[in-house]
Amino acid sequence: MQxxxxxxxxxxxxxxxxxxxxINALISATRALSERSAAHFHPRLQPAAFHxxxxxxxxxxxxxxxxxxxxxxxxxxxxxxxGKMRSLGLLDSSPAPDDRRSIIVRLSAEGRxxxxxxxxxxxxxxxxxxxxxxxxxxxxxxELLGRLxxxxxxxxxx
Amino acid sequence: MQxxxxxxxxxxxxxxxxxxxxINALISATRALSERSAAHFHPRLQPAAFHxxxxxxxxxxxxxxxxxxxxxxxxxxxxxxxGKMRSLGLLDSSPAPDDRRSIIVRLSAEGRxxxxxxxxxxxxxxxxxxxxxxxxxxxxxxELLGRLxxxxxxxxxx
DNA sequence: TGATATGGTGGAGATATGCAAACCACCTCA
DNA sequence: TGAGGTGGTTTGCATATCTCCACCATATCA
Numbered sequence: 001m002q003x004x005x006x007x008x009x010x011x012x013x014x015x016x017x018x019x020x021x022x023i024n025a026l027i028s029a030t031r032a033l034s035e036r037s038a039a040h041f042h043p044r045l046q047p048a049a050f051h052x053x054x055x056x057x058x059x060x061x062x063x064x065x066x067x068x069x070x071x072x073x074x075x076x077x078x079x080x081x082x083g084k085m086r087s088l089g090l091l092d093s094s095p096a097p098d099d100r101r102s103i104i105v106r107l108s109a110e111g112r113x114x115x116x117x118x119x120x121x122x123x124x125x126x127x128x129x130x131x132x133x134x135x136x137x138x139x140x141x142x143e144l145l146g147r148l149x150x151x152x153x154x155x156x157x158x
Numbered sequence: 159m160q161x162x163x164x165x166x167x168x169x170x171x172x173x174x175x176x177x178x179x180x181i182n183a184l185i186s187a188t189r190a191l192s193e194r195s196a197a198h199f200h201p202r203l204q205p206a207a208f209h210x211x212x213x214x215x216x217x218x219x220x221x222x223x224x225x226x227x228x229x230x231x232x233x234x235x236x237x238x239x240x241g242k243m244r245s246l247g248l249l250d251s252s253p254a255p256d257d258r259r260s261i262i263v264r265l266s267a268e269g270r271x272x273x274x275x276x277x278x279x280x281x282x283x284x285x286x287x288x289x290x291x292x293x294x295x296x297x298x299x300x301e302l303l304g305r306l307x308x309x310x311x312x313x314x315x316x
Numbered sequence: 317t318g319a320t321a322t323g324g325t326g327g328a329g330a331t332a333t334g335c336a337a338a339c340c341a342c343c344t345c346a
Numbered sequence: 347t348g349a350g351g352t353g354g355t356t357t358g359c360a361t362a363t364c365t366c367c368a369c370c371a372t373a374t375c376a
Contacts, residue, residue, distance in 0.1 A: 015296050016288065020281055022303035025216040026181070027188060029307050031209060032230030034185060039334095046362060051189060058183035065323060072190030077363060079325055101323045101372045123178055129306060130174065138173050141302040144295060145180035148287060149187050204332060223353060232334055237355055259342045259353045 030126065037122040042114065044088065048073060049081045050118065053090065053107060057115040058149070061106035063096060090114060188284065195280040200272065202246065206231060207239045208276065211248065211265060215273040216307075219264035221254060248272060 034051075041050035051071045056062065059070070068078035082105055085091045090111035096102035107115065130138060196205035209229045214220065217228070226236035240263055243249045248269035254260035265273065288296060 012293055012296075015293060015300060016285060018300045019288065019296060019303075020277060020285060021216070022300050022307065023184070023188070024212060024277060025307040026303055027185060027192060028209070028213040028216045028229070030181070030185060031213075032228055035230035048363070051186070054182060055186040055189070058179070058186045063323075064325095070190055071186070072193035074364060075324075076326070076365090079323095083325085096323090099323075099373075101370095103324080119178060119182055127174060127178060130177065133305070135170055135173060137302060137305075138170075138177060140298065141306070142173060142176045142180050144299040144302070145177075145184055147291075147295075148299070149180065149183040206333070221353080222355095233354075234335085234356075235333055241355085254353095257343075257353075259340095261354080 033122055033126055037118050040122065041118050042088065042090070045084060046081065048077065049085055050115075052078065052081055053085065053111060053115050054119075056091065056105065056107045057112060061104050063102050063104060065102075067105070085111065191280055191284055195276050198280065199276050200246065200248070203242060204239065206235060207243055208273075210236060210239055211243065211269060211273050212277075214249065214263065214265045215270060219262050221260050221262060223260075225263070243269065 035047070038047035038050035041047070041053065051073070052067055055067060055071050062070070064078055064082055065075055067082075068075045071078075082091065082093075086093060086105075089108055091105050091107050093103045093105045096104050192209075193205070196208035199205070199208035199211065209231070210225055213225060213229050220228075222236055222240055223233055225240075226233045229236075240249070240251075244251060244263075247266055249263050249265050251261045251263045254262050
């Protein structure tokens with residue numbers, strides 16, 4: 001399955017570049033939406049809390065430092081935000097099984113519901129783009145994106 | 159092609175929801191990358207300049223207010239950043255043909271090159287995820303993402 | 317055991333960005 | 347023509363976030 005050094009490599013590389021550009025276009029196109037969602041996520045929380053909550057929503061429970069690394073925020077801000085979200089009941093924490101210094105944070109039912117509501121509400125405009133897509137294409141895109149994001153850090157650790 | 163009111167609608171809606179979740183997972187997964195790219199884009203520019211440059215890279219020349227709206231920043235910050243990028247030679251502006259109050263900004267060759275370099279450099283880690291994909295799947299994903307982001311504001315205006 | 321490293325938390329100061337308001341040039345409409 | 351609106355720019359201010367830095371509890375390694 002490794003095609004890294006076979007001929008025909010060049011067009012493969014072109015496709016990979018094209019994928020990079022498309023993903024970047026998607027991220028650019030959704031950035032305004034992200035920021036506005038973050039701003040409206042919770043009236044008593046800073047915008048960045050939404051990025052944390054959304055990551056937990058997408059990838060499940062994790063340690064604070066893992067979250068900070070994954071969303072590109074520093075640990076102290078992440079820690080503060082996590083504290084606030086916990087006191088608002090949006091997420092719970094439990095001790096990490098393998099390291100007593102550490103904890104595992106996870107969205108509470110309310111937190112999950114609130115993220116879902118924010119995504120749903122703010123995403124409406126964007127998803128009108130797929131109105132005239134065939135269900136097949138839609139399903140294929142879902143499947144491919146799923147594969148793209150499935151990996152979850154299992155190899156970024158040492 | 160409009161299936162909006164036919165039966166079988168419910169599974170359609172499920173797929174649309176799933177797409178939303180996948181796109182959000184992708185955005186969450188790439189957020190750290192975005193922020194770090196933004197921070198390293200140019201030593202004399204604030205991070206947000208990268209978001210502007212990247213949008214222009216993806217969607218082409220536009221008016222400042224259009225850019226601000228699209229990337230979810232306010233106009234004053236956008237204006238300032240555009241000024242700085244212009245003085246650094248990363249982008250050019252020309253008068254808008256239809257409105258003499260307005261201008262059109264576009265990436266210069268150097269700006270385009272610098273965005274591409276940033277994307278390339280910082281994106282390496284991420285794109286290892288597709289190493290064992292078939293070229294077919296890769297191409298399909300490129301095509302579908304292209305359709306998703308193709309529209310470019312032609313209907314968000316009045 | 318001791319020495320050093322790491323995860324989480326908190327604070328102090330610097331910076332980036334948002335928000336509000338003012339201004340000018342220009343557009344639109346009456 | 348005049349009145350009010352809009353695009354771009356600039357300024358002042360509020361706030362969010364980052365960058366260190368220190369601290370504690372625990373882990374790891376000698």
